[in-house]
Amino acid sequence: xxxxxxxxxxxxxxxxxxxxxxISWCADAEPVRFTWERLLSAARGAAAGLADLGxxxxxxxxxxxxxxxxxxxxxxxISALGGIPSVLAxxxxxxxxxxxxxxxxxxxxxxxxxxxxTERDLESTVRPLVTVTESTVEGLLFPRExxxxxxxxxxxxxxxxxxxxxxxxxxxxxxxxxxxLSHRAVLEHVARYGAAIGLRAEDRVxxxxxxxxDMGLIAAFHLPLASGIPAVQIDPFEWVSAPRLLLDxxxxxxxxxxxxxxxxxxxxATRLREDDAEGIDLSSLxxxxxxxxxxxxxxxxxxxxxxxxxxxxxRALGACYAMAEATFAVTQTVPGQAAHVxxxxxxxxxxxxxQPSESREGARACVSSGRVLxxxxxxxxxxxxxxxxxxxxxxxxxxxxxMFEGYRNDEAATHEVLRAGSYASGDxxxxxxxxxxxxGRRKDIIIVAGxxxxxxxxxxxxxxxxxxxxxxxxxxxxxxxxxxxxxxxVIAETTVERAEEKALKLAILKAGMAIDVTIARVYLAPPRxxxxxxxxxxxxxxxxxxxxxxxxxxxxxx
Amino acid sequence: MIxxxxxxxxxxxxxxxxxxITEDMLASEVPGxxxxxxxxxxxxxxxAFGIRFKSHEVMRLKNVGELDALVRRKGGA
Numbered sequence: 082x083x084x085x086x087x088x089x090x091x092x093x094x095x096x097x098x099x100x101x102x103x104i105s106w107c108a109d110a111e112p113v114r115f116t117w118e119r120l121l122s123a124a125r126g127a128a129a130g131l132a133d134l135g136x137x138x139x140x141x142x143x144x145x146x147x148x149x150x151x152x153x154x155x156x157x158x159i160s161a162l163g164g165i166p167s168v169l170a171x172x173x174x175x176x177x178x179x180x181x182x183x184x185x186x187x188x189x190x191x192x193x194x195x196x197x198x199t200e201r202d203l204e205s206t207v208r209p210l211v212t213v214t215e216s217t218v219e220g221l222l223f224p225r226e227x228x229x230x231x232x233x234x235x236x237x238x239x240x241x242x243x244x245x246x247x248x249x250x251x252x253x254x255x256x257x258x259x260x261x262l263s264h265r266a267v268l269e270h271v272a273r274y275g276a277a278i279g280l281r282a283e284d285r286v287x288x289x290x291x292x293x294x295d296m297g298l299i300a301a302f303h304l305p306l307a308s309g310i311p312a313v314q315i316d317p318f319e320w321v322s323a324p325r326l327l328l329d330x331x332x333x334x335x336x337x338x339x340x341x342x343x344x345x346x347x348x349x350a351t352r353l354r355e356d357d358a359e360g361i362d363l364s365s366l367x368x369x370x371x372x373x374x375x376x377x378x379x380x381x382x383x384x385x386x387x388x389x390x391x392x393x394x395x396r397a398l399g400a401c402y403a404m405a406e407a408t409f410a411v412t413q414t415v416p417g418q419a420a421h422v423x424x425x426x427x428x429x430x431x432x433x434x435x436q437p438s439e440s441r442e443g444a445r446a447c448v449s450s451g452r453v454l455x456x457x458x459x460x461x462x463x464x465x466x467x468x469x470x471x472x473x474x475x476x477x478x479x480x481x482x483x484m485f486e487g488y489r490n491d492e493a494a495t496h497e498v499l500r501a502g503s504y505a506s507g508d509x510x511x512x513x514x515x516x517x518x519x520x521g522r523r524k525d526i527i528i529v530a531g532x533x534x535x536x537x538x539x540x541x542x543x544x545x546x547x548x549x550x551x552x553x554x555x556x557x558x559x560x561x562x563x564x565x566x567x568x569x570x571v572i573a574e575t576t577v578e579r580a581e582e583k584a585l586k587l588a589i590l591k592a593g594m595a596i597d598v599t600i601a602r603v604y605l606a607p608p609r610x611x612x613x614x615x616x617x618x619x620x621x622x623x624x625x626x627x628x629x630x631x632x633x634x635x636x637x638x639x
Numbered sequence: 640m641i642x643x644x645x646x647x648x649x650x651x652x653x654x655x656x657x658x659x660i661t662e663d664m665l666a667s668e669v670p671g672x673x674x675x676x677x678x679x680x681x682x683x684x685x686x687a688f689g690i691r692f693k694s695h696e697v698m699r700l701k702n703v704g705e706l707d708a709l710v711r712r713k714g715g716a
Contacts (some may be wrong), residue, residue: 085664321674323694590670599673
């Protein structure tokens with residue numbers, strides 16, 4: 082039966098009032114455990130409090146808060162009112178204030194943001210959201226100061242086809258796209274995805290993932306909530322400074338399911354020393370699912386090698402292919418089986434077909450993202466849109482019962498990717514014996530630690546640095562096998578003297594910091610060095626291929 | 640003031656030629672010192688000073704000065 086999120090949550094609370102629903106984990110304190118009864122009661126209080134402040138059905142409510150137990154009832158309370166919650170990243174201290182507010186104002190206009198629920202110390206920064214001309218934002222709300230302990234029920238009738246949440250793509254230009262999903266899409270999806278991972282009542286989720294990201298929001302939050310299984314939520318900032326927190330949670334809570342982006346496997350495998358690994362027991366994990374950035378075989382190998390002696394079952398290491406536009410997953414590996422790995426001949430692969438390599442040496446290891454979920458259809462197509470047979474590389478096109486209906490208020494961007502109900506992913510891959518292997522992407526997007534970065538944003542910021550020739554910058558991603566993710570490189574044309582190059586490189590690094598992007602390498606090039614593409618802009622691909630020349634040039638002049 | 644040795648280790652871990660790192664500075668104010676590189680910096684400090692940090696110790700660090708103090712407390716040479 083298709084219903085709304087709130088109706089589903091209420092049914093869970095009636096069925097198992099004393100069971101754990103959400104456990105908000107804090108490193109230095111006892112975790113806050115919400116039973117279903119406590120969670121729903123708090124969410125009703127939040128709904129009443131927010132209604133008193135003017136929040137109405139259909140209002141888009143941004144939530145920009147640090148990790149707090151308050152978040153869960155707030156999010157659910159917005160839903161009870163028929164509002165549309167949208168989780169937004171809390172700004173990193175590195176982010177330049179002007180860049181941040183510029184991006185936020187643009188995003189708010191596009192998404193029709195009505196309220197921003199945030200914290201008092203961000204007030205002066207985000208106030209322009211309300212005061213700019215033609216602002217859609219009615220006001221800022223500070224949930225820590227609102228009385229949410231209200232024993233009154235305010236619930237609004239909501240249609241299953243109504244929008245239940247908005248998810249924003251990353252970026253700093255204000256052109257972030259907002260994916261709108263209906264109650265029907267989310268509930269259909271979690272049911273089908275739950276079936277794909279063999280979800281059962283005994284499952285328990287552990288997650289440090291940020292909730293502004295589809296993997297955190299759908300897999301680690303909506304899936305357990307709608308299915309009535311408990312989820313532990315860890316502060317992403319705490320996790321990254323002390324990665325063993327996740328392993329502690331898995332051991333203490335006997336977690337069975339966890340989703341991670343690839344870099345986290347490397348981080349955990351290489352940075353956790355044995356003398357700091359006491360008490361770690363991963364034997365409860367039945368699925369550890371790699372998603373959100375390219376899945377690397379050596380990351381899985383490192384992880385298994387590191388944690389096999391801590392009870393990890395190698396068969397738990399799965400993978401999935403997912404995107405916010407399809408709510409979340411499109412393919413998923415089979416529970417109880419490690420993700421398949423194929424060793425492909427690189428030359429054949431570059432010509433667009435899979436051919437097994439004669440030896441693993443020098444081969445490209447391709448990790449399967451699994452089989453197609455029910456309700457989804459995945460086609461691998463040629464540049465002219467013709468479906469390709471098994472083993473042939475093409476763009477991945479998707480149809481899904483949980484497809485988004487378009488980017489909110491952005492017809493052009495929607496039209497670019499969504500044609501006749503098919504979503505053009507921009508990713509390249511091939512299918513073999515029902516398994517799907519994603520091996521590259523058409524778009525120049527850079528994925529660092531699961532976060533999508535747009536080269537245009539970086540080029541724009543670097544292009545404004547005095548000494549860099551405007552418009553003559555390219556930003557590129559490069560695989561870093563040790564980190565298990567990509568790093569950002571920049572090539573910038575300049576006319577500055579040799580003696581000023583060090584200062585210029587530092588200024589470029591700082592320009593990256595201002596948009597919260599770590600630039601790992603800066604290469605300076607003489608004027609007219611960068612090759613242009615047919616559009617007249619420097620070509621990222623062509624210039625990446627020439628990077629070797631630039632490195633030689635630097636080595637000679639050093 | 641933080642020790643020259645600590646400063647040198649941080650700069651090398653972040654592949655910076657030079658940068659004025661002061662004790663009241665936050666990691667987020669140093670180029671390259673993002674959350675992903677944080678652990679790389681801490682491991683470099685451990686190796687250089689022959690000490691070991693526990694997870695709960697590094698989680699409470701607020702600025703570079705506190706890292707310096709932690710290194711000294713642990714007898715880092």
